[in-house]
Amino acid sequence: MKTTDSRYHQCLYFTSNALARKIEKLAIENWKQVDLSPSHGYVLMAVLEEPGVQPGRLSDEMQLTPSTITRLLEKLEEKKLVIRTTEGKITNVYPTPKAKELFPQLKKCVTAFYQQYASIIGHKESNQLVKTLGAIADQL
Amino acid sequence: MKTTDSRYHQCLYFTSNALARKIEKLAIENWKQVDLSPSHGYVLMAVLEEPGVQPGRLSDEMQLTPSTITRLLEKLEEKKLVIRTTEGKITNVYPTPKAKELFPQLKKCVTAFYQQYASIIGHKESNQLVKTLGAIADQL
Protein backbone atom coordinates (compact mmCIF):
# COMPACT_ATOMS: atom_id res chain seq x y z
CA MET A 1 0.00 0.00 0.00
CA LYS A 2 1.40 3.36 -1.05
CA THR A 3 1.78 5.92 1.65
CA THR A 4 -0.12 9.14 1.20
CA ASP A 5 1.61 12.05 -0.44
CA SER A 6 1.15 14.51 2.38
CA ARG A 7 3.93 17.05 2.55
CA TYR A 8 4.36 16.40 6.21
CA HIS A 9 6.08 13.16 5.55
CA GLN A 10 8.91 15.17 4.17
CA CYS A 11 9.51 16.63 7.56
CA LEU A 12 12.19 15.26 9.81
CA TYR A 13 9.80 15.48 12.70
CA PHE A 14 7.67 12.71 11.28
CA THR A 15 10.31 10.54 9.79
CA SER A 16 12.47 10.46 12.89
CA ASN A 17 9.52 9.78 15.17
CA ALA A 18 7.98 7.20 12.91
CA LEU A 19 11.25 5.36 12.55
CA ALA A 20 11.89 5.43 16.29
CA ARG A 21 8.43 4.05 16.98
CA LYS A 22 8.86 1.21 14.53
CA ILE A 23 12.28 0.32 15.87
CA GLU A 24 10.91 0.48 19.38
CA LYS A 25 8.17 -1.94 18.43
CA LEU A 26 10.64 -4.42 17.00
CA ALA A 27 12.75 -4.10 20.11
CA ILE A 28 9.79 -4.64 22.42
CA GLU A 29 9.00 -7.90 20.66
CA ASN A 30 12.53 -9.13 21.14
CA TRP A 31 12.76 -8.16 24.78
CA LYS A 32 9.48 -9.80 25.67
CA GLN A 33 11.29 -13.07 26.20
CA VAL A 34 12.95 -11.62 29.28
CA ASP A 35 9.87 -9.68 30.40
CA LEU A 36 11.60 -6.32 30.15
CA SER A 37 11.14 -3.26 28.01
CA PRO A 38 14.11 -2.45 25.79
CA SER A 39 15.10 0.48 28.01
CA HIS A 40 15.06 -1.64 31.10
CA GLY A 41 16.94 -4.36 29.30
CA TYR A 42 19.69 -2.08 28.10
CA VAL A 43 20.08 -0.41 31.46
CA LEU A 44 20.32 -3.79 33.11
CA MET A 45 22.98 -4.88 30.65
CA ALA A 46 24.96 -1.75 31.35
CA VAL A 47 24.80 -2.52 35.06
CA LEU A 48 25.89 -6.10 34.44
CA GLU A 49 28.85 -4.98 32.40
CA GLU A 50 29.88 -2.35 34.87
CA PRO A 51 28.78 -3.36 38.36
CA GLY A 52 28.62 -0.40 40.71
CA VAL A 53 27.98 2.02 37.87
CA GLN A 54 26.41 5.31 38.91
CA PRO A 55 23.05 6.54 37.64
CA GLY A 56 24.64 9.64 36.19
CA ARG A 57 26.88 7.54 34.02
CA LEU A 58 23.94 5.46 32.89
CA SER A 59 22.18 8.69 32.03
CA ASP A 60 25.07 9.69 29.79
CA GLU A 61 25.43 6.31 28.19
CA MET A 62 21.76 5.80 27.47
CA GLN A 63 21.13 9.43 26.58
CA LEU A 64 18.22 9.54 28.97
CA THR A 65 17.63 12.10 31.69
CA PRO A 66 18.64 11.30 35.27
CA SER A 67 15.03 11.15 36.34
CA THR A 68 14.23 8.60 33.69
CA ILE A 69 17.19 6.50 34.81
CA THR A 70 15.92 6.66 38.38
CA ARG A 71 12.56 5.39 37.27
CA LEU A 72 14.06 2.57 35.25
CA LEU A 73 16.27 1.54 38.17
CA GLU A 74 13.31 1.62 40.55
CA LYS A 75 11.53 -0.94 38.45
CA LEU A 76 14.61 -3.10 38.08
CA GLU A 77 15.03 -2.98 41.83
CA GLU A 78 11.40 -4.01 42.34
CA LYS A 79 12.11 -6.97 40.12
CA LYS A 80 15.13 -7.84 42.25
CA LEU A 81 17.46 -7.43 39.33
CA VAL A 82 19.60 -4.64 40.75
CA ILE A 83 20.35 -3.10 44.13
CA ARG A 84 21.27 0.47 44.81
CA THR A 85 23.60 1.52 47.61
CA THR A 86 23.84 5.17 48.47
CA GLU A 87 26.81 6.66 50.26
CA GLY A 88 26.91 10.41 50.49
CA LYS A 89 25.80 11.91 47.25
CA ILE A 90 26.77 9.01 45.07
CA THR A 91 24.80 5.92 44.36
CA ASN A 92 26.14 2.65 43.03
CA VAL A 93 24.07 0.14 41.19
CA TYR A 94 24.87 -3.55 41.29
CA PRO A 95 23.35 -6.50 39.53
CA THR A 96 21.84 -9.26 41.65
CA PRO A 97 22.59 -12.95 41.12
CA LYS A 98 19.21 -13.18 39.42
CA ALA A 99 20.37 -10.59 36.92
CA LYS A 100 23.63 -12.42 36.36
CA GLU A 101 21.72 -15.56 35.52
CA LEU A 102 19.73 -13.60 33.00
CA PHE A 103 22.77 -12.14 31.29
CA PRO A 104 23.09 -14.69 28.49
CA GLN A 105 19.46 -14.27 27.58
CA LEU A 106 19.83 -10.51 27.54
CA LYS A 107 22.72 -10.78 25.14
CA LYS A 108 20.61 -13.01 22.95
CA CYS A 109 17.91 -10.36 22.85
CA VAL A 110 20.37 -7.77 21.66
CA THR A 111 21.76 -9.92 18.90
CA ALA A 112 18.37 -11.23 17.85
CA PHE A 113 17.14 -7.66 17.61
CA TYR A 114 20.14 -6.63 15.57
CA GLN A 115 19.78 -9.62 13.27
CA GLN A 116 16.15 -8.83 12.75
CA TYR A 117 16.52 -5.29 11.56
CA ALA A 118 19.78 -5.97 9.78
CA SER A 119 18.13 -8.77 7.81
CA ILE A 120 15.45 -6.34 6.71
CA ILE A 121 17.45 -3.30 5.84
CA GLY A 122 20.81 -4.95 5.23
CA HIS A 123 23.83 -5.34 7.47
CA LYS A 124 25.98 -2.72 5.83
CA GLU A 125 23.07 -0.36 5.50
CA SER A 126 22.11 -0.65 9.12
CA ASN A 127 25.64 -0.04 10.30
CA GLN A 128 25.81 2.98 8.07
CA LEU A 129 22.45 4.19 9.34
CA VAL A 130 23.51 3.94 12.96
CA LYS A 131 26.60 5.99 12.19
CA THR A 132 24.65 8.61 10.32
CA LEU A 133 21.98 8.98 12.98
CA GLY A 134 24.58 9.17 15.71
CA ALA A 135 26.52 11.84 13.88
CA ILE A 136 23.43 13.94 13.27
CA ALA A 137 22.17 13.62 16.81
CA ASP A 138 25.57 14.84 17.96
CA GLN A 139 25.25 17.92 15.81
CA LEU A 140 21.85 18.89 17.14
CA MET B 1 32.71 16.73 24.87
CA LYS B 2 33.23 13.27 23.44
CA THR B 3 30.45 10.80 23.91
CA THR B 4 31.25 7.62 25.77
CA ASP B 5 32.31 4.59 23.82
CA SER B 6 29.62 2.25 25.06
CA ARG B 7 28.72 -0.40 22.55
CA TYR B 8 25.07 0.34 22.98
CA HIS B 9 25.39 3.49 21.01
CA GLN B 10 26.00 1.31 18.04
CA CYS B 11 22.49 0.01 18.31
CA LEU B 12 19.71 1.40 16.18
CA TYR B 13 17.48 1.40 19.21
CA PHE B 14 19.48 4.17 20.82
CA THR B 15 20.37 6.19 17.80
CA SER B 16 16.84 6.33 16.45
CA ASN B 17 15.36 7.22 19.81
CA ALA B 18 18.02 9.76 20.66
CA LEU B 19 17.63 11.46 17.32
CA ALA B 20 13.86 11.54 17.60
CA ARG B 21 14.07 13.07 21.06
CA LYS B 22 16.43 15.78 19.92
CA ILE B 23 14.33 16.61 16.90
CA GLU B 24 11.25 16.64 19.08
CA LYS B 25 12.91 19.11 21.39
CA LEU B 26 13.77 21.43 18.55
CA ALA B 27 10.23 21.19 17.26
CA ILE B 28 8.73 21.94 20.66
CA GLU B 29 10.73 25.15 20.85
CA ASN B 30 9.45 26.25 17.49
CA TRP B 31 5.82 25.43 18.18
CA LYS B 32 5.81 27.23 21.49
CA GLN B 33 4.95 30.46 19.73
CA VAL B 34 1.51 29.08 18.93
CA ASP B 35 1.11 27.31 22.26
CA LEU B 36 0.83 23.88 20.67
CA SER B 37 2.92 20.76 20.75
CA PRO B 38 4.34 19.73 17.38
CA SER B 39 1.86 16.86 17.09
CA HIS B 40 -1.08 19.12 17.77
CA GLY B 41 0.31 21.68 15.37
CA TYR B 42 0.75 19.24 12.53
CA VAL B 43 -2.67 17.70 13.04
CA LEU B 44 -4.22 21.14 13.03
CA MET B 45 -2.43 22.03 9.81
CA ALA B 46 -3.67 18.84 8.21
CA VAL B 47 -7.21 19.76 9.21
CA LEU B 48 -6.77 23.28 7.84
CA GLU B 49 -5.51 21.96 4.54
CA GLU B 50 -8.24 19.38 4.26
CA PRO B 51 -11.34 20.58 6.09
CA GLY B 52 -13.68 17.72 6.94
CA VAL B 53 -10.84 15.23 7.02
CA GLN B 54 -11.58 12.05 8.94
CA PRO B 55 -9.58 10.90 11.95
CA GLY B 56 -8.66 7.68 10.22
CA ARG B 57 -7.02 9.60 7.43
CA LEU B 58 -5.15 11.75 9.92
CA SER B 59 -4.00 8.57 11.57
CA ASP B 60 -2.54 7.35 8.28
CA GLU B 61 -0.97 10.66 7.39
CA MET B 62 0.62 11.28 10.74
CA GLN B 63 1.51 7.66 11.33
CA LEU B 64 -0.10 7.75 14.73
CA THR B 65 -2.69 5.33 16.08
CA PRO B 66 -6.37 6.25 15.90
CA SER B 67 -6.52 6.58 19.66
CA THR B 68 -3.69 9.05 19.67
CA ILE B 69 -5.43 11.07 16.97
CA THR B 70 -8.61 11.10 19.04
CA ARG B 71 -6.67 12.47 21.98
CA LEU B 72 -5.00 15.14 19.91
CA LEU B 73 -8.32 16.20 18.42
CA GLU B 74 -9.92 16.33 21.85
CA LYS B 75 -7.38 18.88 22.96
CA LEU B 76 -7.70 20.90 19.77
CA GLU B 77 -11.45 20.90 20.27
CA GLU B 78 -11.05 22.11 23.85
CA LYS B 79 -8.97 24.94 22.50
CA LYS B 80 -11.73 25.78 20.04
CA LEU B 81 -9.46 25.14 17.10
CA VAL B 82 -11.44 22.33 15.50
CA ILE B 83 -14.93 20.90 15.65
CA ARG B 84 -15.94 17.33 15.07
CA THR B 85 -19.24 16.29 13.54
CA THR B 86 -20.25 12.68 13.67
CA GLU B 87 -22.71 11.15 11.26
CA GLY B 88 -23.08 7.42 11.39
CA LYS B 89 -19.72 5.82 11.81
CA ILE B 90 -17.74 8.58 10.23
CA THR B 91 -16.50 11.73 11.83
CA ASN B 92 -15.44 14.88 10.05
CA VAL B 93 -13.07 17.39 11.51
CA TYR B 94 -13.26 21.05 10.57
CA PRO B 95 -11.10 24.00 11.49
CA THR B 96 -12.73 26.89 13.32
CA PRO B 97 -12.26 30.52 12.30
CA LYS B 98 -9.80 30.84 15.16
CA ALA B 99 -7.73 28.09 13.57
CA LYS B 100 -7.89 29.77 10.19
CA GLU B 101 -6.53 32.94 11.69
CA LEU B 102 -3.67 30.95 13.11
CA PHE B 103 -2.78 29.30 9.83
CA PRO B 104 -0.04 31.72 8.75
CA GLN B 105 1.69 31.40 12.08
CA LEU B 106 1.51 27.62 11.88
CA LYS B 107 3.16 27.68 8.50
CA LYS B 108 5.86 29.89 9.91
CA CYS B 109 6.54 27.35 12.64
CA VAL B 110 7.01 24.63 10.09
CA THR B 111 9.43 26.60 7.97
CA ALA B 112 11.32 27.99 10.96
CA PHE B 113 11.71 24.47 12.24
CA TYR B 114 12.96 23.23 8.90
CA GLN B 115 15.35 26.13 8.56
CA GLN B 116 16.71 25.45 11.98
CA TYR B 117 17.67 21.85 11.49
CA ALA B 118 18.64 22.33 7.88
CA SER B 119 21.04 25.09 8.87
CA ILE B 120 22.66 22.72 11.31
CA ILE B 121 22.94 19.56 9.29
CA GLY B 122 22.77 21.07 5.83
CA HIS B 123 19.86 21.44 3.41
CA LYS B 124 20.86 18.67 1.05
CA GLU B 125 21.81 16.42 3.89
CA SER B 126 18.53 16.90 5.69
CA ASN B 127 16.49 16.21 2.58
CA GLN B 128 18.51 13.10 2.00
CA LEU B 129 18.08 12.07 5.61
CA VAL B 130 14.31 12.43 5.46
CA LYS B 131 14.23 10.24 2.37
CA THR B 132 16.43 7.61 3.94
CA LEU B 133 14.50 7.46 7.17
CA GLY B 134 11.20 7.29 5.34
CA ALA B 135 12.41 4.47 3.13
CA ILE B 136 13.68 2.47 6.06
CA ALA B 137 10.56 3.00 8.12
CA ASP B 138 8.57 1.71 5.17
CA GLN B 139 10.63 -1.47 5.09
CA LEU B 140 10.14 -2.24 8.75
Added chain:
DNA sequence: ACTAAATATTTGTATATGCAAATATATTTT
Protein backbone atom coordinates in the same frame (compact mmCIF):
# COMPACT_ATOMS: atom_id res chain seq x y z
C1' DA C 1 35.54 27.60 59.52
C1' DC C 2 31.60 29.27 57.09
C1' DT C 3 29.16 30.37 53.23
C1' DA C 4 28.32 29.85 48.31
C1' DA C 5 28.36 27.13 44.36
C1' DA C 6 28.53 22.77 42.17
C1' DT C 7 27.19 17.90 41.81
C1' DA C 8 24.24 13.60 42.18
C1' DT C 9 20.02 11.80 42.77
C1' DT C 10 15.16 11.56 43.62
C1' DT C 11 10.24 13.19 43.60
C1' DG C 12 6.08 15.52 41.97
C1' DT C 13 3.74 16.33 38.04
C1' DA C 14 2.56 16.48 33.22
C1' DT C 15 2.64 14.59 28.58
C1' DA C 16 2.29 11.80 24.34
C1' DT C 17 1.57 7.52 22.96
C1' DG C 18 -0.08 2.77 22.38
C1' DC C 19 -2.88 -1.53 23.13
C1' DA C 20 -7.00 -3.79 23.94
C1' DA C 21 -11.70 -3.47 24.54
C1' DA C 22 -15.99 -1.09 23.84
C1' DT C 23 -19.25 1.19 20.87
C1' DA C 24 -21.56 2.22 16.91
C1' DT C 25 -22.40 1.85 12.15
C1' DA C 26 -22.04 -0.18 7.49
C1' DT C 27 -21.48 -3.99 4.42
C1' DT C 28 -21.59 -8.64 3.01
C1' DT C 29 -23.19 -13.33 3.18
C1' DT C 30 -26.54 -16.70 3.52
Added chain:
DNA sequence: AAAATATATTTGCATATACAAATATTTAGT
Protein backbone atom coordinates in the same frame (compact mmCIF):
# COMPACT_ATOMS: atom_id res chain seq x y z
C1' DA D 1 -34.25 -10.02 6.23
C1' DA D 2 -31.10 -11.81 9.72
C1' DA D 3 -26.65 -12.79 11.03
C1' DA D 4 -21.83 -12.32 10.54
C1' DT D 5 -18.14 -9.55 9.38
C1' DA D 6 -15.77 -5.31 8.53
C1' DT D 7 -14.97 -0.41 9.44
C1' DA D 8 -14.48 4.02 12.20
C1' DT D 9 -13.99 6.01 16.38
C1' DT D 10 -13.62 6.42 21.26
C1' DT D 11 -12.42 4.94 26.12
C1' DG D 12 -9.93 2.69 29.90
C1' DC D 13 -5.66 1.72 31.20
C1' DA D 14 -0.65 1.41 31.18
C1' DT D 15 3.89 3.17 29.96
C1' DA D 16 8.16 5.84 29.09
C1' DT D 17 9.81 10.06 29.28
C1' DA D 18 10.89 14.85 30.55
C1' DC D 19 11.05 19.23 33.32
C1' DA D 20 11.30 21.61 37.43
C1' DA D 21 11.86 21.52 42.14
C1' DA D 22 13.49 19.24 46.24
C1' DT D 23 17.07 16.91 48.78
C1' DA D 24 21.48 15.77 50.10
C1' DT D 25 26.26 16.08 49.79
C1' DT D 26 30.70 17.77 48.29
C1' DT D 27 33.82 21.34 46.82
C1' DA D 28 35.47 26.05 46.41
C1' DG D 29 35.91 30.80 47.90
C1' DT D 30 36.66 34.05 51.31
